[in-house]
Amino acid sequence: MGEHNSSLSLVWQQVRYQNKIFWRTPVAAFFTIVFPLMFLLVFVTLFGNDLIGDVGVTTAQFYAPALAVFGAVSATYTNLAIGTAISRDEGILKRIRGTPVPPWIYMAGRVGSAVWVAFIAVVLMMGVGVIFFGVELYTAALPAAFVTFVIGVACFAALGLLLAAVAPSGDAAPAIANATLLPLAFISDIFIVPSDASPGWIATLASIFPLKHFAVAFADAFSPIEVASRDGWLDHFHWKEFGVMGLWLVGGAILAIRFFSWEPRGGERKRSARRRAKTAAQS
Numbered sequence: 273m274g275e276h277n278s279s280l281s282l283v284w285q286q287v288r289y290q291n292k293i294f295w296r297t298p299v300a301a302f303f304t305i306v307f308p309l310m311f312l313l314v315f316v317t318l319f320g321n322d323l324i325g326d327v328g329v330t331t332a333q334f335y336a337p338a339l340a341v342f343g344a345v346s347a348t349y350t351n352l353a354i355g356t357a358i359s360r361d362e363g364i365l366k367r368i369r370g371t372p373v374p375p376w377i378y379m380a381g382r383v384g385s386a387v388w389v390a391f392i393a394v395v396l397m398m399g400v401g402v403i404f405f406g407v408e409l410y411t412a413a414l415p416a417a418f419v420t421f422v423i424g425v426a427c428f429a430a431l432g433l434l435l436a437a438v439a440p441s442g443d444a445a446p447a448i449a450n451a452t453l454l455p456l457a458f459i460s461d462i463f464i465v466p467s468d469a470s471p472g473w474i475a476t477l478a479s480i481f482p483l484k485h486f487a488v489a490f491a492d493a494f495s496p497i498e499v500a501s502r503d504g505w506l507d508h509f510h511w512k513e514f515g516v517m518g519l520w521l522v523g524g525a526i527l528a529i530r531f532f533s534w535e536p537r538g539g540e541r542k543r544s545a546r547r548r549a550k551t552a553a554q555s
């Protein structure tokens with residue numbers, strides 16, 4: 273029991289430490305917290321807060337949960353991938369392995385911090401939507417929204433670590449993260465309202481990836497039409513969406529563990545060169 277409590281204490285210290293680093297990085301804080309809020313304000317200002325015909329909810333009622341998902345994904349997928357890749361290149365991950373702190377505790381702290389920032393982004397977005405734009409909350413659907421959040425951030429945290437594992441460098445990680453996230457956001461009911469006029473192949477393509485499933489499952493918990501169409505609180509859970517996100521979570525975690533390196537990429541190249549030189553000398 274004492275060892276268990278000690279591990280939890282170490283993880284909590286790492287979470288607090290990583291949180292401090294995040295809030296001391298203005299760019300990361302801006303694009304994770306402020307950027308989605310700016311989109312909400314822009315969309316409501318441009319389109320008005322009237323009913324959207326295709327989905328039957330107001331502009332804010334649609335975009336608040338959608339952009340909350342975007343903020344959560346930015347915190348776990350984008351920031352976790354970029355921060356981890358940069359720490360690897362700077363030799364921080366290698367030095368961590370030389371300390372008494374178990375590597376898994378350090379990594380749990382990074383992931384825990386990302387999840388906490390994602391939670392703040394979601395609560396802040398929905399809070400602004402409720403207070404300033406009349407977004408409605410439905411008590412019966414809140415448990416489903418919370419479970420969706422947990423599965424979604426776990427999925428994208430695993431994919432963020434996978435991206436960090438395969439990114440050739442910390443400098444390349446931001447470009448890869450944005451190139452993989454932003455195009456999907458436009459076809460996954462985040463930035464653009466779904467419409468029957470959209471080509472079918474776009475919906476099919478989006479359904480392959482977990483972002484749309486995260487957005488749909490979370491947004492439906494705040495849709496008056498969807499909430500009214502379901503009887504008990506268990507009916508609000510989107511098991512299909514959970515299944516798709518779960519598959520990406522498991523696959524991402526397995527591949528991240530398989531390809532993750534604690535050593536800087538330059539160090540790997542040097543060791544490879546030494547091995548080739550040694551092999552050549554022996555032959």
